[in-house]
Amino acid sequence: MDRRTSLQWMLAAASAPLGDSALAAAAARKPAVGYGTDPNLIKTYRPGELWPLTFNAIQRRTAAALCALIIPADEHSPSAADLEVHRFIDEWVSAPYPRHRKDRQLIVHGLGWLEREARRRFGKSFAGSREAQQRLICDDICWAARAAPRLAEAARFFARYRDLTAGGFYTTPEGTKDLRFVGNTPSLTFDGPPSEVLQIVGVA
Template sequence: MSEIDRRAVIGWSALVAGVVGAGWGVTHLPSGAPSGRKPTGYGKDPPLVDPKRHVWPRLLDDAIRRNLVALIDIVVPGIDGSPPGSALGLVDFFDEWLGAPYPDMVADRALIMPMLAGIDGLGALAPGARAARVAGLGSGGTAKAFARFCVLAAAAYHTTPQGIAALGYVGNEARQSFDGPPPAVLAHFDTELAKLGFAP
């Protein structure tokens, strides 16, 4: 399993943090804390010129990474020609996210790592047995961890160029012209406005 550049994954993780509302590189004061109070920190942010030397160590060993491939590709499979999550680097994303020292990531590590430790051998199972085992993660003691894992996996997947394309999102693209809404859309609005008493 090849790893992608750590600088790229760290930047990607910061983007996902914005999507899921986590604090990447942020320490939060408790609610109602005096403005002059200093929170307990985690030290200085690492210099990212050479992330291999200065960034926190990655936590996932080869066995967990192999099982993650199987888990990720069930949670975010390739559909309609889009690649599965493991092909887009989600294993590296989770390795970075779960190893980061920031408060939200530390909480996710405590929640998710025990679940990952409990799926040993997942990648070696036949597809049907693998899917059944993953389905079982959604109930019982792993339900909360699995739900959080799915949120992070979906956010990570759909912040990649391929994931954005799979959504059919067409924003953030320069256009040469804009022809306005289609006539059917305008007609629908006219109908709904008329119901509210507004003349088209």
């Protein structure tokens, strides 16, 4: 329901007694066209419960392999694929909002390009290729300014996918810990900013 319709309902309810024909007429109007109701923010939704997911099995494997390549596991945290960031990206591109629909087209086409390129170069799927082979492909598109003109669209895909991977990874508990972010954590004391920070901003 849009803002205008909401205000109309509120004004009708405030200005008419219960059961008045004006309120009944407002309630009988055709619902506003939109994305549906807001989700219940205290409920845990299963993948695909809010809207149908986009990736097929091949695309999911390719997406997971690319997530692992962009943010691999290290001594501090698991990889983006280990944290199933590719599932977050699938949810993202499946959402029915304009920006997400635009990303869906870019991401799906980009994953298809990776798969075709891996099979053309190495005779294997992207997920089934060795990490060094995956890197050879991604090195050609990871920097848009240096990508060949024929790879401009693939480079645009990689840049967006990299942003989504980082966004998904660093909003998980493990990714937040990897950033050493300590916000939203209860503390009994507050010692103030470190002296090094105060010196940087010129107030120490």
